[in-house]
């Protein structure tokens with residue numbers, strides 16, 4: 040049976056675009072504009088020293104991989120975009136994975152290459168795994184121009200880390216955080232997961248407070264999402280721990296929200312809390328972005344596409360000077376508006392001015408009835424020139440975002456991880 044969120048997504052599309060058809064991705068390379076304007080860059084490094092059972096991202100075991108060939112392929116792919124990006128300023132470069140620091144030498148080489156090839160700044164962000172967050176690695180990153188760090192802690196507690204097969208303990212996670220805080224980044228983000236197998240509210244409170252008390256710039260706290268193509272659903276089914284219910288998740292979100300507020304952090308998205316005057320680490324909410332690397336996604340004006348997830352096929356395609364795009368979909372204006380509204384709601388703030396700037400229309404004339412209903416239901420409130428999600432709205436969208444992950448991402452990443460070059464993908 041399809042997950043029940045399947046109906047939620049279809050309903051979302053119907054309500055916002057008037058369309059009830061499924062999304063159809065084609066296995067062909069789309070026509071891209073000759074000039075891309077100002078755009079964010081993302082680089083995907085798919086290597087990990089150990090594979091975590093819950094992880095949906097595109098990754099392979101590092102050992103036995105030809106990382107030299109991969110790094111060369113990324114440079115060639117970036118070259119293919121050089122003309123299109125010639126006139127662009129690139130406000131942000133985010134590097135994620137996988138674990139970008141799996142091979143520090145290759146990572147530093149790629150950062151140097153990209154910062155020389157494009158006009159990048161002010162944000163350069165990198166994800167770090169606690170096992171790689173040594174003083175030496177972090178100071179090399181800082182010297183290379185990286186100013187934002189996201190540390191994948193997940194929890195500071197030995198039992199929870201063991202249940203999700205993370206290869207370090209709480210002490211090591213704390214040491215990684217101390218190293219990150221001492222490395223002079225403009226902002227350090229800590230990723231925690233909540234609703235981990237058997238996690239209590241006290242354990243979550245401890246993790247959140249430990250992170251906030253260290254003075255981090257941002258806390259990201261994600262509910263454990265069970266992607267069907269990972270091992271986690273089966274591991275959980277075999278264990279004595281049930282999946283956290285929506286009521287437990289609601290309580291946990293409340294705990295995170297209250298602690299963050301008490302420590303002076305503001306909710307900047309459904310799952311992030313940022314300290315005032317600190318930069319936000321946000322690799323997913325840009326309007327337009329180009330992704331380099333195996334499995335990286337891009338959105339260039341009205342085209343959304345994903346590179347092949349196969350590392351060897353990625354290297355082969357780029358070697359023949361072919362863009363390594365595996366699936367793409369064109370968005371019409373209604374889809375673009377629905378996309379924008381989705382990410383605006385994720386950021387908890389729907390700005391009339393931004394809507395006007397992007398679509399040359401008035402938000403209230405397009406969606407007046409919905410906005411009124413959402414305000415009446417206590418999901419949105421008006422604040423100056425924007426609508427903000429209330430705490431209840433934040434919880435509702437936490438469910439919608441999980442539904443999107445379970446439906447859209449599970450379908451797309453599941454298909455791309457089982458086939459290098461799918462002919463077509465119909466979602467819905």
Ligand SMILES: C[S@@+](CC[C@H](N)C(=O)[O-])C[C@H]1O[C@@H](n2cnc3c(N)ncnc32)[C@H](O)[C@@H]1O
Nearest residue numbers: 093094136137138167168191230261262263264
């Ligand atoms: C690319 S991942 C991990 C970065 C780095 N490789 C690491 O393991 O620390 C980014 C973040 O996504 C979150 N994440 C990964 N899988 C998840 C899942 N199944 N459900 C919820 N959050 C998840 C984790 O908090 C993780 O730190």
Ligand code: SF4
Nearest residue numbers: 087090091094136137
């Ligand atoms: S969570 Fe991080 S370390 Fe674990 S498999 Fe995913 S990308 Fe690799």
